[in-house]
Amino acid sequence: MTARKTAVVVLAAGKGTRMKSNLPKVLHPIAGRAMVHHVLAAAAELAAERTVVVLAPGMDPVAKAVAPATVAIQDPPLGTGHAVLAAADALEGFDGDVIVAFADTPLVTAATYRMMLERRRADDNPAVVVLGFTPEDPGAYGRLVMKKDRLKRIVEAKDADEEELAIRLCNAGLMVIDGRHALDLLRGIGNDNAKGEFYLTDIVGIARERDMHCAVVEAPEAEVMGVNSRSELAKAEAIWQRRRREHFMDEGVTLADPDTVYFSADTILGRDVTIGPNVVFGPGVSVEDGVRIDAFCHIEGAHIASGARIGPFARLRPGADIGEDAHIGNFVEIKKAVIEKGAKANHLSYIGDARVGAQANIGAGTITCNYDGFAKHFTDIGAGAFIGSNTALVAPVKVGDGALVGAGSVITSPVAEDAIAVTRAPQKQIPGGAAKFRSKNAKQKVKG
Numbered sequence: 001m002t003a004r005k006t007a008v009v010v011l012a013a014g015k016g017t018r019m020k021s022n023l024p025k026v027l028h029p030i031a032g033r034a035m036v037h038h039v040l041a042a043a044a045e046l047a048a049e050r051t052v053v054v055l056a057p058g059m060d061p062v063a064k065a066v067a068p069a070t071v072a073i074q075d076p077p078l079g080t081g082h083a084v085l086a087a088a089d090a091l092e093g094f095d096g097d098v099i100v101a102f103a104d105t106p107l108v109t110a111a112t113y114r115m116m117l118e119r120r121r122a123d124d125n126p127a128v129v130v131l132g133f134t135p136e137d138p139g140a141y142g143r144l145v146m147k148k149d150r151l152k153r154i155v156e157a158k159d160a161d162e163e164e165l166a167i168r169l170c171n172a173g174l175m176v177i178d179g180r181h182a183l184d185l186l187r188g189i190g191n192d193n194a195k196g197e198f199y200l201t202d203i204v205g206i207a208r209e210r211d212m213h214c215a216v217v218e219a220p221e222a223e224v225m226g227v228n229s230r231s232e233l234a235k236a237e238a239i240w241q242r243r244r245r246e247h248f249m250d251e252g253v254t255l256a257d258p259d260t261v262y263f264s265a266d267t268i269l270g271r272d273v274t275i276g277p278n279v280v281f282g283p284g285v286s287v288e289d290g291v292r293i294d295a296f297c298h299i300e301g302a303h304i305a306s307g308a309r310i311g312p313f314a315r316l317r318p319g320a321d322i323g324e325d326a327h328i329g330n331f332v333e334i335k336k337a338v339i340e341k342g343a344k345a346n347h348l349s350y351i352g353d354a355r356v357g358a359q360a361n362i363g364a365g366t367i368t369c370n371y372d373g374f375a376k377h378f379t380d381i382g383a384g385a386f387i388g389s390n391t392a393l394v395a396p397v398k399v400g401d402g403a404l405v406g407a408g409s410v411i412t413s414p415v416a417e418d419a420i421a422v423t424r425a426p427q428k429q430i431p432g433g434a435a436k437f438r439s440k441n442a443k444q445k446v447k448g
């Protein structure tokens with residue numbers, strides 16, 4: 001590819017009425033990341049000189065979310081062609097290539113944008129390259145009218161005649177325009193059509209009138225689907241998840257039942273990570289090499305070091321930092337806590353706002369009582385400590401290295417290094433008491 005520069009204009013001014021949402025459409029997430037950010041992330045991979053997001057007046061939450069990207073306001077939105085012109089200031093004097101991306105078409109990969117750019121820069125020098133696809137149901141998509149291998153024009157479904165409607169090759173909406181002609185061509189677009197809008201798609205006919213030509217490159221339908229409703233949002237999520245599962249398996253991750261594991265856009269997994277069925281990764285998770293995560297875990301905002309074992313049925317919440325070879329077992333919840341190397345909490349525990357020292361053992365049912373109704377307090381458990389089952393550690397509290405806490409204790413003051421602490425009431429025993437109890441009750445039952 002030559003060293004031509006690239007600009008990206010992301011169209012996001014549409015109302016998105018079919019989402020029936022108070023949240024602007026392009027902020028709806030796929031894999032925990034707003035749709036517009038998926039598009040900006042792909043654009044970032046292209047190292048574009050300029051990136052402009054086109055918004056309508058009043059879309060301040062979107063402007064805030066995309067900062068520091070440049071925002072252009074289209075006031076009022078009068079169609080996709082008009083939308084690109086809202087970014088005219090940023091395109092004035094730009095002689096590279098202009099990518100027009102749609103914020104509601106979030107699954108397009110950087111590789112596809114690159115393919116479009118390459119086609120634009122090919123020797124035959126097309127003024128416009130349009131991204132096409134062949135959907136199962138062409139429905140309301142614009143139709144690409146071809147003449148041999150050149151694009152003659154694009155006709156919107158609403159404006160198409162019967163013959164045009166029968167065309168299977170459709171417009172994905174995205175384009176690359178030669179920046180040297182972009183503003184001139186865009187300014188030639190009118191609004192004499194069924195919707196009375198300035199259609200970006202008309203740029204093709206205009207280029208041809210001016211003795212330039214236009215080309216098409218094709219992408220799979222799954223990549224170019226537009227999101228206009230909640231149902232399409234769910235469909236896009238499913239496609240994204242499928243893609244990411246394949247990606248991780250290619251990178252050396254074992255998924256026992258891939259279709260049941262859900263990732264976030266920022267999930268990081270090392271090699272030889274093994275994940276059981278029904279595991280959900282929320283945002284902010286990184287997992288090092290050789291970790292095993294068994295079935296039914298929910299993990300969010302957590303780091304898991306190499307060799308650790310998690311689950312089944314574990315919940316890691318934000319700030320969980322699981323050390324090398326540590327074990328977090330079933331029905332254990334960890335929040336904002338460092339579990340150091342080789343430590344174990346294998347059954348039925350809540351560990352929050354805490355440190356668990358290396359090789360410490362947390363017995364079944366241990367709870368860090370971190371909250372007093374007003375503030376959160378810290379529990380510090382030393383290396384090699386042993387916390388007996390069903391212990392309540394009332395924070396703030398510290399258990400020293402190598403200390404032992406007897407089962408069922410309620411620990412409210414510091415336990416010294418290598419000490420034993422136990423707070424149980426002494427055990428009473430009545431010899432034969434159980435037998436007496438039974439015979440007395442049995443007699444009463446007969447009488448009653």
Ligand code: UD1
Nearest residue numbers: 011012013014077078079080083141142171172173199226
């Ligand atoms: C558009 C194409 C159609 C194509 C389809 C693919 C046109 C005229 N039609 O139709 O050929 O098959 O996409 O999905 O381009 N937007 C603005 N300002 C506006 C209008 C729209 O920024 O004034 C933005 C929207 O936020 C959206 C994108 O442009 O991100 C596409 O607009 P939309 O109205 O959804 O176009 P379609 O009718 O789907």
Ligand code: CA
Nearest residue numbers: 104226227228
């Ligand atoms: Ca659309």
